[in-house]
Amino acid sequence: MAFQPVKYYQTGTFTVGNRLLPPETRSVQANMRRTNSLNSGHRACQGCGEALGARYAIDAAMEATQRQLVAANATGCLEVFSTPYPETSWQIPWIHSLFGNTAAVATGIAAALKAKGKNDVRVIAQGGDGGTTDIGFGCLSGMFERNDDVLYICYDNEAYMNTGVQRSSATPPAARTATTSVGNKFGQGKNVPAIAIAHGIPYVATATIAHLRDLEAKVRRAMEFRGARYIHIYVSCPLGWGHASDQSVRIARLAKETGIFPVFEVEHGEVVSVAKIRKQLPVEEYLKPQKRFAHLFSPKVNSEAISRIQEMADRNIRKFGLLDA
Amino acid sequence: MLKQLEGSRAVAEAVALCRPEVICAYPISPQTHIVEALGELVAQGAVGRCEFINVESEFAAMSVAIGASSAGARAYTATASQGLLFMAEALFNASGLGLPIVMTVANRAIGAPINIWNDHTDSMSQRDCGWIQLFAETNQEALDLHIQAFRLAEELSLPVMVCMDGFILTHAYERVDMPTQQQVDAYLPPFEPRQILDPKEPVSIGAMVGPEAFTEVRYFAHAKQMQALELIPGWADEFRRAFGRESGGLLHTYRIEDADTVVVALGSVLGTIKDTVDEMRARGARIGVLGITCFRPWPRDAVQQALARAKRVIVLEKSLAVGIGGIVSTNVRTTCDVPIYTVIAGLGGRPITRASLAKVFGAASLDHTTFLDLDRPLVEKVLKREKELRRSGPRAEQILKEKHGVPAR
Numbered sequence: 001m002a003f004q005p006v007k008y009y010q011t012g013t014f015t016v017g018n019r020l021l022p023p024e025t026r027s028v029q030a031n032m033r034r035t036n037s038l039n040s041g042h043r044a045c046q047g048c049g050e051a052l053g054a055r056y057a058i059d060a061a062m063e064a065t066q067r068q069l070v071a072a073n074a075t076g077c078l079e080v081f082s083t084p085y086p087e088t089s090w091q092i093p094w095i096h097s098l099f100g101n102t103a104a105v106a107t108g109i110a111a112a113l114k115a116k117g118k119n120d121v122r123v124i125a126q127g128g129d130g131g132t133t134d135i136g137f138g139c140l141s142g143m144f145e146r147n148d149d150v151l152y153i154c155y156d157n158e159a160y161m162n163t164g165v166q167r168s169s170a171t172p173p174a175a176r177t178a179t180t181s182v183g184n185k186f187g188q189g190k191n192v193p194a195i196a197i198a199h200g201i202p203y204v205a206t207a208t209i210a211h212l213r214d215l216e217a218k219v220r221r222a223m224e225f226r227g228a229r230y231i232h233i234y235v236s237c238p239l240g241w242g243h244a245s246d247q248s249v250r251i252a253r254l255a256k257e258t259g260i261f262p263v264f265e266v267e268h269g270e271v272v273s274v275a276k277i278r279k280q281l282p283v284e285e286y287l288k289p290q291k292r293f294a295h296l297f298s299p300k301v302n303s304e305a306i307s308r309i310q311e312m313a314d315r316n317i318r319k320f321g322l323l324d325a
Numbered sequence: 326m327l328k329q330l331e332g333s334r335a336v337a338e339a340v341a342l343c344r345p346e347v348i349c350a351y352p353i354s355p356q357t358h359i360v361e362a363l364g365e366l367v368a369q370g371a372v373g374r375c376e377f378i379n380v381e382s383e384f385a386a387m388s389v390a391i392g393a394s395s396a397g398a399r400a401y402t403a404t405a406s407q408g409l410l411f412m413a414e415a416l417f418n419a420s421g422l423g424l425p426i427v428m429t430v431a432n433r434a435i436g437a438p439i440n441i442w443n444d445h446t447d448s449m450s451q452r453d454c455g456w457i458q459l460f461a462e463t464n465q466e467a468l469d470l471h472i473q474a475f476r477l478a479e480e481l482s483l484p485v486m487v488c489m490d491g492f493i494l495t496h497a498y499e500r501v502d503m504p505t506q507q508q509v510d511a512y513l514p515p516f517e518p519r520q521i522l523d524p525k526e527p528v529s530i531g532a533m534v535g536p537e538a539f540t541e542v543r544y545f546a547h548a549k550q551m552q553a554l555e556l557i558p559g560w561a562d563e564f565r566r567a568f569g570r571e572s573g574g575l576l577h578t579y580r581i582e583d584a585d586t587v588v589v590a591l592g593s594v595l596g597t598i599k600d601t602v603d604e605m606r607a608r609g610a611r612i613g614v615l616g617i618t619c620f621r622p623w624p625r626d627a628v629q630q631a632l633a634r635a636k637r638v639i640v641l642e643k644s645l646a647v648g649i650g651g652i653v654s655t656n657v658r659t660t661c662d663v664p665i666y667t668v669i670a671g672l673g674g675r676p677i678t679r680a681s682l683a684k685v686f687g688a689a690s691l692d693h694t695t696f697l698d699l700d701r702p703l704v705e706k707v708l709k710r711e712k713e714l715r716r717s718g719p720r721a722e723q724i725l726k727e728k729h730g731v732p733a734r
Contacts, residue, residue, distance in 0.1 A: 070522045072392060073531075080533060088529035093522040095395050096531035097418050101388035104380065108347060108392020108400070109522060111376035115346040115398050121524055139388060142381030
């Protein structure tokens with residue numbers, strides 16, 4: 001038999017394949033007994049970052065709670081693509097009420113469980129950026145302030161994708177949407193993770209779909225706390241952002257590696273971890289593959305807008321110490 | 326047990342006897358005393374295992390109730406006026422999801438102009454949101470209706486609004502007969518829904534339904550609510566046997582047997598109307614009263630029967646459907662062919678006096694819609710001036726200025 005050289009496919013990357021890890025440290029998704037909480041057969045677009053993020057997040061939460069989990073879901077893509085009547089992709093108890101009330105519905109579920117003495121059952125609320133940073137913001141803040149025992153997960157794809165890509169308060173400056181045809185204005189932004197931290201809740205984290213082990217670990221950590229917790233997940237949207245559907249994970253990685261989206265973890269108001277940038281990339285690398293930013297490069301380069309975006313990324317890098325000196 | 330209590334306190338104690346498991350509270354006048362009392366009762370441990378949650382808005386209050394009810398807890402909240410409107414989206418959602426939430430509405434006007442006093446515009450504006458609506462005439466009935474409401478809600482898997490006049494009932498101290506815990510427990514079985522959010526039996530609740538089944542789902546909601554018309558009279562009888570008094574039911578009649586004129590109304594104003602009717606009867610008028618307790622579902626057959634002998638119907642309502650007139654009248658018109666006159670009264674808390682009522686009930690002829698005690702010269706003056714100006718602008722301020730003699734600019 002001819003000599004067969006061993007190939008380490010991931011040589012040169014920072015990712016360690018599951019097969020090289022002991023079973024107890026492998027990802028939840030690598031486990032044969034993963035719950036497939038968001039089961040296959042749903043109607044998300046090809047390359048949907050939200051579907052990927054939700055699958056990893058909820059399966060990790062299921063594992064962390066020994067499958068004692070209830071979820072409340074805001075109106076939006078995740079709700080629509082997962083539950084076209086009379087079908088459902090959800091393998092967990094799940095409720096969709098309205099667009100703007102998901103945090104409050106979750107509060108109600110948590111209160112009912114407490115009144116019933118079912119202290120082992122935990123509650124997750126989830127929604128997109130519209131349902132979280134805009135219309136659901138009042139209920140979200142109320143839930144944080146009362147420190148209700150709910151983990152709220154925001155899948156941020158930076159616009160109202162379900163209704164056809166309109167601007168939300170999470171839409172980044174310069175991005176083109178159906179309601180910002182010349183590119184979104186440079187505003188002050190609405191940094192919901194920072195607002196969550198300002199509520200003094202026990203746990204706040206950001207994550208991306210390019211760093212799924214990190215996402216799983218954060219969900220697991222979040223479930224170790226009682227009280228209000230918040231995880232803000234950056235999820236790419238090929239349809240809304242105008243990139244190839246096989247580029248979702250790469251775009252999310254670029255968001256982190258440019259400093260556009262800082263990945264960090266905060267416990268009781270203190271930053272306990274940041275995901276360092278391995279090799280800082282200029283923001284153009286992130287902007288160019290996405291049609292929503294195409295007007296920054298053609299017909300002529302808008303170097304002023306690009307440099308403002310670069311400044312924002314640099315500020316994130318300084319603020320969170322994302323680069324090792 | 327007989328007690329001298331404020332209406333809000335009586336309702337709070339009755340709700341506590343119903344063993345709610347989640348109560349969410351957001352303050353709005355004139356509902357505040359109800360949730361304050363419940364907060365106190367929960368803190369004292371008088372309600373058993375119950376979570377009392379101070380929420381940040383009425384929209385959140387109803388949403389918390391939705392979450393709690395779908396997880397299997399008996400849920401209660403109370404609101405009024407603007408608060409009811411702020412939760413409008415969640416009201417439709419609660420009924421659409423078939424969640425048996427019970428809510429008190431301490432009836433109050435809707436602004437602008439802002440007005441905290443009583444009328445029925447708030448609950449009337451939500452008459453089609455899929456909730457059962459019961460209107461209390463007295464504090465005793467308000468108390469009793471809450472006990473019946475939980476049973477009705479849970480039997481039909483529908484939310485129930487118990488409407489009581491703000492201030493007039495909520496803030497009035499009256500004698501009430503407060504039932505015992507044993508009596509309420511015997512009448513109201515524990516909440517055992519068919520389906521709850523439970524990891525043991527995962528279900529998806531609130532999925533999207535398209536054109537292929539939406540009509541059927543809506544028809545089902547209608548059919549379920551109409552079932553209340555069959556159940557309510559029997560349960561009111563059962564209530565009478567268990568608690569020893571008449572309360573609830575679809576409607577109450579008063580001296581209608583030989584009445585040519587029947588006055589239809591809801592809520593606490595029925596007391597004043599009955600007194601007026603007694604006075605008019607003493608002078609030989611053949612007049613009676615029909616009080617509607619159950620406004621949704623609309624008890625068409627029962628109203629029809631009650632009005633069968635009437636030659637003339639006067640509907641006195643504490644709400645106004647701008648652009649058409651009476652809301653209750655529109656409902657009454659589905660039941661009989663005799664002339665029906667609308668009297669809009671008591672808007673924004675204006676007192677409804679026996680003198681004014683006697684005048685309008687005894688009038689030889691009535692307009693299609695009458696505004697009781699309207700200052701007609703005042704509004705006509707302002708209308709005339711507005712017509713001359715032909716420009717948009719504030720309305721309430723114009724009328725106030727005119728009323729108090731402030732010269733117009």
